[in-house]
Amino acid sequence: xxxxxxxxxxxxxxxxxxxxxxxxxxxxxxxxxxxxxxxxxxxxxxxxxxxxxxxxxxxxxxxxxxxxxxxxxxxxxxxxxxxxxxxxxxxxxxxxxxxxxxxxxxxxxxxxxxxxxxxxxxxxxxxxxxxxxxxxxxxxxxxxxxxxxxxxxxxxxxxxxxxxxxxxxxxxxxxxxxxxxxxxxxxxxxxxxxxxxxxxxxxxxxxxxxxxxxxxxxxxxxxxxxxxxxxxxxxxxxxxxxxxxxxxxxxxxxxxxxxxxxxxxxxxxxxxxxxxxxxxxxxxxxxxxxxxxxxxxxxxxxxxxxxxxxxxxxxxxxxxxxxxxxxxxxxxxxxxxxxxxxxxxxxxxxxxxxxxxxxxxxxxxxxxxxxxxxxxxxxxxxxxxxxxxxxxxxxxxxxxxxxxxxxxxxxxxxxxxxxxxxxxxxxxxxxxxxxxxxxxxxxxxxxxxxxxxxxxxxxxxxxxxxxxxxxxxxxxxxxxxxxxxxxxxxxxxxxxxxxxxxxxxxxxxxxxxxxxxxxxxxxxxxxx
Numbered sequence: 001x002x003x004x005x006x007x008x009x010x011x012x013x014x015x016x017x018x019x020x021x022x023x024x025x026x027x028x029x030x031x032x033x034x035x036x037x038x039x040x041x042x043x044x045x046x047x048x049x050x051x052x053x054x055x056x057x058x059x060x061x062x063x064x065x066x067x068x069x070x071x072x073x074x075x076x077x078x079x080x081x082x083x084x085x086x087x088x089x090x091x092x093x094x095x096x097x098x099x100x101x102x103x104x105x106x107x108x109x110x111x112x113x114x115x116x117x118x119x120x121x122x123x124x125x126x127x128x129x130x131x132x133x134x135x136x137x138x139x140x141x142x143x144x145x146x147x148x149x150x151x152x153x154x155x156x157x158x159x160x161x162x163x164x165x166x167x168x169x170x171x172x173x174x175x176x177x178x179x180x181x182x183x184x185x186x187x188x189x190x191x192x193x194x195x196x197x198x199x200x201x202x203x204x205x206x207x208x209x210x211x212x213x214x215x216x217x218x219x220x221x222x223x224x225x226x227x228x229x230x231x232x233x234x235x236x237x238x239x240x241x242x243x244x245x246x247x248x249x250x251x252x253x254x255x256x257x258x259x260x261x262x263x264x265x266x267x268x269x270x271x272x273x274x275x276x277x278x279x280x281x282x283x284x285x286x287x288x289x290x291x292x293x294x295x296x297x298x299x300x301x302x303x304x305x306x307x308x309x310x311x312x313x314x315x316x317x318x319x320x321x322x323x324x325x326x327x328x329x330x331x332x333x334x335x336x337x338x339x340x341x342x343x344x345x346x347x348x349x350x351x352x353x354x355x356x357x358x359x360x361x362x363x364x365x366x367x368x369x370x371x372x373x374x375x376x377x378x379x380x381x382x383x384x385x386x387x388x389x390x391x392x393x394x395x396x397x398x399x400x401x402x403x404x405x406x407x408x409x410x411x412x413x414x415x416x417x418x419x420x421x422x423x424x425x426x427x428x429x430x431x432x433x434x435x436x437x438x439x440x441x442x443x444x445x446x447x448x449x450x451x452x453x454x455x456x457x458x459x460x461x462x463x464x465x466x467x468x469x470x471x472x473x474x475x476x477x478x479x480x481x482x483x484x485x486x487x488x489x490x491x492x493x494x495x496x497x498x499x500x501x502x503x504x505x506x507x508x509x510x511x512x513x514x515x516x517x518x519x520x521x522x523x524x525x526x527x528x
Contacts, residue, residue: 211225332418352385
């Protein structure tokens with residue numbers, strides 16, 4: 001519990017069973033049983049909740065008071081599985097969670113017991129098979145924390161065990177399997193181009209086994225596919241035996257190229273900002289790492305001819321990129337926007353603004369450049385703002401909680417959000433090249449344009465000269481533009497059409513089918 005809590009902890013227990021919980025018990029500091037009721041100090045605990053608070057998820061339960069003979073006891077049972085965005089009950093994402101008391105003015109109470117006494121109450125670490133490993137600790141100031149980690153066994157966890165598994169992977173003589181190994185954004189979710197390609201395989205080649213590399217058991221994988229916890233023995237085995245690896249970012253852990261095994265790099269966006277070997281100030285070590293990484297790719301997917309040219313130079317890719325459009329955008333032609341709005345809890349009749357900025361190299365967890373809480377207040381009723389942080393901010397930063405704001409940074413797939421949004425607000429993110437498939441208005445909020453363009457990343461082209469929507473530097477101007485969408489639509493119609501012709505020539509709803517057809521055309525996977 002955080003320092004200053006009116007609740008003293010006497011025990012913490014991780015329970016067994018199909019729905020594990022953290023059971024906490026203790027007594028109310030300074031509260032004594034009396035004939036008239038629970039006694040002083042307990043009234044303020046009405047409606048109080050105990051919570052495990054992480055960066056982007058909170059697990060909580062009510063505080064239950066139990067008056068006794070000499071003091072008021074309390075207990076709480078925090079579920080360690082939760083459902084989010086309509087998914088099944090799953091573990092929370094891996095990370096550190098602080099134990100906090102919510103709904104109470106903690107500062108007004110007498111501090112609870114010190115760190116030394118709290119440590120006596122901590123439960124032993126334990127592994128919930130296929131769910132998570134969990135550890136409790138106490139900081140020097142008395143703050144109780146719980147660490148949720150991927151469900152790796154003792155034979156899989158730690159540097160020494162990973163080195164052993166990697167050595168076995170690199171030496172394995174196992175035959176290749178008729179399977180595809182998918183990974184998106186380092187296993188943080190099942191999304192983007194790999195997800196769309198998975199869907200196409202499921203529809204056209206259900207005989208091909210589909211595996212997903214996931215950071216932990218909180219990640220939902222497509223129906224019919226098999227989740228592999230990153231670093232598990234099975235993860236290493238399948239990574240070394242699947243005939244095809246489909247990834248949208250770096251392979252990270254050292255990849256052993258086996259005869260007959262191929263890698264399709266889909267990447268994750270058409271670039272405005274400079275990437276890889278063309279980044280300003282690139283250091284020799286980073287350049288070498290980039291060259292090594294791209295040497296692992298057998299096939300490279302590009303959304304358009306512009307991207308194909310950039311990728312060839314930025315990654316020194318010697319092959320011919322596949323210019324088939326982006327599979328992740330197929331859903332923009334086939335998805336059900338109404339069902340997705342219901343899933344996200346968006347009321348009927350409101351205008352949905354999707355705010356999706358890129359990440360900052362100098363502040364990777366600083367997602368909210370706009371201050372969406374103030375922005376949504378200024379927009380007023382009739383609007384709801386979805387804020388979507390970049391994938392690199394998923395495990396850091398914190399969700400925004402404000403009226404008429406839904407933080408969708410942890411929502412698995414950005415493409416769904418394009419369907420429900422009536423307008424996009426971005427800055428330098430590649431979402432600008434995907435959202436234009438919808439034909440809906442795009443606005444660019446760029447208060448740090450000069451700094452980002454000239455000092456941080458640099459651009460491949462002049463956004464101001466060709467933008468398909470208004471480029472603004474102030475929030476007030478952005479609000480005014482959003483309240484009058486017809487003006488932006490008419491003013492930028494010609495630019496928008498030219499943008500779509502340049503960047504979306506093959507985003508027609510069938511890109512995944514073309515990509516899978518090319519994969520099958522290589523003969524890499526056995527025929528039916």
